[in-house]
Amino acid sequence: MNAITLDRPALDALHAQARWLSLLLAAIGLHVFESALPNLGPWFKPGLANIVTLLTLVMLGPRAAVSLALGRVLLGSMFIGTLLTPTFFLSLSGTIAATTVILAAWRWLPGTSLVGISLLGAMAHMVAQFVVVEHFYIQQPALYHLLPPMLLLSAVTGWINGALAAYLCARVRP
């Protein structure tokens, strides 16, 4: 009988995968928790799950952060029962925009801390959601009258989330 030999993955790789999975679970948990929060405005969430995206970016790098952000939206939507509904597409578009801006700021904006990166990500998230709603659902420019107050709220929450992410990073990072 031939013995089947399997290549054992390196311990470091397993460690990184375990970290990514635990961060993904935390992000999904926050995504579900946010959906249960009282309504703060149309399409507005505090963006707590973005804290985990920022943590992943610092701890595991850009690729892990992108896959975590997308995985969180997909699996989180399955948990709260909004998969393929308008809520899902709004969340997905906002996450893609926010993650793109976060990665760009991380790479090309020197002197910016997680606070500034989170601020830009939160605002990009909100703008993307409005653009998607205006293009595919409501199709009325009057919708943009809601944008300034929602952007102001997202700037505040983005700033606070960035500070929380930096605070956690300083304690969690080895």
Added chain:
Amino acid sequence: MPSLATAAPARQDLRRLLSGTRIDRLLLIAGLACIAALWLWLQREVPAGPPMVLIYHGKHLIAEYPIPSEGAPIHVQAKGDIGVSDIVIDTHGVHFESSPCIGKQCILAGTKHHPGDIIACVPNRILVSIRGSGARDDGYDGIVQ
């Protein structure tokens, strides 16, 4: 559990992190300036005239009513993509009475009465917008298309 001795520096750390770097603060100022400019520009775009409630389904205007200064409330049955939304216009403003959507964000938005205010039901693709900025004028009862 952190002791009192470690909790105080942790609080100071968080306070320091909340202030951000110089670039962070510049980004915040730039962002706030953009929001203020957008807000002012959108306010200027609101046409003058008596406050009117416009109800849209997607690109199409379904109905247009002035906000009444007295009398019985007006009920508008707006047919959207997933069903009929019941919209009420009364002396206090306009609000969604019922909606076939799951989240009911449109109902939770409450009553709106200021020019420039909007209520949107994204799943049903219904938008309610208040236009006009002048005094109320009861010249006509409404236009329904």
